[in-house]
Amino acid sequence: MSQIMGQPVTEDADGPAKPLLGIEQLGKRFGGFVALDTVDLAVPQGQRLGLIGPNGSGKSTLVNCISGTLQNETGSVAFNGERVDGMPAHRRARLGLARSFQLPRPFRSMTVAENIRVPLIYTVGARAGFHLTSSELEDRCMEVLSLVALQDKAGKNPFDLTQVEMRKLELARAMAAEPKLLIADESMAGLSHSEVEDIVALLIRMNERGVTIIMIEHIMRAVMAFSQRLVVLVSGRKIADGAPADVIKDEDVVRAYLGT
């Protein structure tokens, strides 16, 4: 049985555990433009975190810096007690960090199933230290695909998928890596009501099995239903961080969304 849905959480006898993800004073510039400005964020193991903010606020840059797609310039990123800044993305993936891309980036020369095989081979297999056999690969592939209801499209090329299906594939590919921390970047754009509910339910199930999840979304319904904690990012700065019900009533947050 694979670990896609996470592992059972065991209580740490020493008391409150160190945060799974610890971001301190994170900074990132593009030339003269400051994309992230001294962001602090500590995410404990097992949390469901919602991250919201207007377009251009730096959410994707933050995700990129966490996953290693970009390297932060100042501050630090620690995962599972280990400093990961400077580490290339593939090493962070093997440590248990997975992310989906806001604009889906499937491997276009491969089928849907082959897309899922990549993290199975290069993250799960690499982590375990041995190669999964072809039948194991196939089983896990279909397992992941059925979680997002894409099993019938296994042999299709991403070119033949709808936008919605591509987003699901994107999420599935991240899930296939059996992460400890999953960052879902706008995975639900364009989905119907019931599809949104399905994905939220799926993510909550994963979380109940121990996967820490950061959800970046614009669909407030989903964010509120999912998040135990809400963080708001505006112009590269964290302006609010706390219980969702409180955060959405916060003055600064309201002003950021409604504008001045």
Added chain:
Amino acid sequence: MQFDLLINAIIAGVMLGGFYAAVTAGISISFGMLDIVNIAHPGFIVLGSYIAYIVNAQFGVDPIITAIVALPVFYALGTLVYGIYFQSFEKRGQDSMRGLAFFFGLLFVTEVGLNLVFGVDYRSVDASYIGGSLKLGIMEFPLRMLVPALVSFVMFAGLQLYMSRTFIGRAVMAVSQDPQALELMAVDPTRIKRIAFSISMATCSLAGAFLIIIQPVLPSSGREYIGRVFAVCVLGGLGSLPGTLIAALLIGVIESITATFYGPSWSPAVSFGLLLLTLAVRPSGLLGR
């Protein structure tokens, strides 16, 4: 080290650098700003050289005049090439590999085509200022290098003004940084890119004239310049015209000094070596974003 030899090597280097700037200006636009790796650019420069050669041989017209007259022709050629490139590659998405192969094929076909038409002999031009030089004390300015260098600086200044002052020029700078913002301003990014690419191709006309004034030309001359062109571009920083000029002068001087004191056979290695070094150490170049 003989002082006057060094001074004249530096002077030659500056003039050479001015020429390199003209050669590279087009690439600075197409590669630096539009992200199109037109490695056929030096091939088109050599094409410009040969056009200047025929007109000069048949009618005795000064090559720079020919080049200016030929500017619209090269502009149109640029539009054509961009059209093919856009339809075949950019529209279809990623696959930069094929785009590169396309331009490499163009470079190759241009060279071989010129080979078939003109043969492998050196060609050069006749003009009133070739052969003479301006002497100021121990400093010597060979006119065949001075005239192209001066015109090149003028051309460069013109380009820089165009890029920074006109609407289209600034749109080109914008499209390299944020095509979406451009669309929001109701400007068609494709049209802007097409114009920019055509301008970059037009510079080949003048650069070609400069080349054949400075030295005799072979169909394969283009290939010698690929490394120099990209070395200048990368060293100066992609997308920065002033950076290109500084890098061009720098490389021109270093090459000139190397050639004077160590022999000309090491020249190609200078710029290519600098290119490799820049890529390894500071890929964003001197003034790059």
Added chain:
Amino acid sequence: MRTPLFTSILILIAAALYMAFRYLGNDYLFFAGYVVLQYIVIATAWNILGGYCGYVNFGSAGFFAIGVYCTIFFYNIGQSPGDVFPDFMLTPMGWIFPLPLPILIVLGGFFAGLVGLGMGYLTLRLRGVFFAIATLALAVVLETFVVNWPFVGGSRGAYVIPPENIPVFGTFIQYLFVLMLLLVVLALAAARLIERSRLGVGFATIRDDELAAETCGVPTLRLKLVATAVSGALFGMAGAPFPFYIGYVEPNSAFNLSYAVNAIAMPMIGGTTTWIGPMIGALLLSTLQQVVTVTISSAANLLITGLLLIGFVILAPKGLVGLWQGWTGRSAKP
């Protein structure tokens, strides 16, 4: 089909081909055949980095030439060891030199692979475009070094004189032909093995989307270095026997642009996603080039190659293999 079986079939075909040529008795077949085989290796070598990983190498001639000049270097040592080694080393060196061709091939491959690795380490962390430009630069830098190095002949060139006859094979060209046949078997088997392995999956992700590949755990830099080293090594191995084939080598012929163009054109025309594409492209283009050179001219030959490259890249980006797959509706790999 498992790799050992495939390799065995290739060896059988190679043996049959050799026997057939020997039976026909015309030495020209061996000379022409050597060139075609050489290009199959070159095209396959290029494709491992270019087709599988998506990183274009414009400096194929440089890597090929490393093999060429490696051979010349060791050959020259073998010819006059007294000039190179101190007296007390002459006897043992006399046993080692002159080095036999298979060893030279391995050495050529080793050094070319090493250079590929080094250059890759410097430039592969950048975008693919910069790597391509760097390969151009590398070829010129290498050529400049060779031109300025008298020991391997410099710009004047170097002579390599093969023995007239050789046991088992008869004429020396048959020996070269067989060696190149073996290299073809090695190259094709290696390419096919890579293509079907997890390594091949990794390469394909690099080609499709390097950023996404990294987030899926693919160690892109490491894989690219492997591809560059393997590709470079194959180029070097293809170049090592060349001095013996041609007798007189000058930098112009070793670093000839036609190697760079053919290395790209053959896989692009044949098809870049499988091991079959480069082979088909090499067979067709090489044969075409021989015909055109003889009937029209060698310059026209290059022109046609260049036009074919442009034509295919624009109109049939998946090459002949892609056209075939589209026509028959198949997409399974052979």
